[in-house]
Amino acid sequence: MSEIPENDQPMPLVSHLTELRTRLLRCVAAIFIIFAALFAFTQQIYTFVSIPLRQYLPAGATMIATDVSSPFLTPLKLTMMVSLFLAIPVILHQIWGFIAPGLYKHEKRVAVPLLISSILLFYCGMAFAYFLVFPLIFKFFASATPAGVEMMTDITSYLDFVMTLFFAFGVAFEIPVAVVLLVWIGVVEVKQLKKMRPYVVIGCFVVGMILTPPDIFSQTLLAVPMWLLFEIGVIFGGLVSKRGEPEEESDKDHDDQPPATQA
Secondary structure, X not given: OOOOOOOXXXXXXXXXXXXXXXXXHXXXXXXXXXXXXXXXXXXXXXXXXXXXXXXXXXXXXXOEOOOOOHHHHHHHHHHHHHHHHHOHXXXXXXXXHHHXXXXXXXXXXXXXXXXXXXXXXXXXXXXXXXXXXXXXXXHHHHHOOOOOOOOOOEHHHXXXXXXXXXXXXXXXOOHHHHHHHHHHOOOOOHHHHHHOHXXXXXXXXXXXXXXXXXOHHHHHHHHHHHHHHHHHHHHHHHHHHHHOOHHHXXXXXXXXXXXXXXX
């Protein structure tokens, strides 16, 4: 991967398009390289992801495959998704390398921590779903199975279910970054966010209802962390707004002008 550009020299449109194509190809190459490294472990990866459900299955019960190709294609699909998730740092690095030349130095100082924290928060959201949410949800589902019904989940249905939750929690954990960005660019003030708190709480439960399966446990387990993460974002947004005084920002903008614009 190339180093992050340090100057703001103007580039023609063709050069921008060429660089964009190069960075997109690097992103795709990173995904396929990771996929190739994980290909031999597709079955083990699916076994690991299915642990939260299998540990609560009744004695003698197993997961099933209702389609002929599911035993092969479902673990393969999961491995491709895992490759995409693992390649997120590379993808974001390429995005950063593309947009960095258009940023001032003081903007880069804020953007770099946001970029790193967004990666970490996404992975924290997925870990939160796997280690805390999944066991609670599947334990409840197993205990709520009606008498005379044997719990035997299809492997493809299970994958669709958990990937929805992985993505929902990963995105939800990005709320602090989104809040800080909104405050930083001046779209909203911290005082306004505090006044909107009741509506945010309601919105968290609405989003939880939309993004998660139709059960109260997964909806609540997504909505409550979203609200707490919003509060964290408000706290850090207040710190950003206190540091970003208008006079200081205007001076920095003047000092950070690209060499080509200076007479």
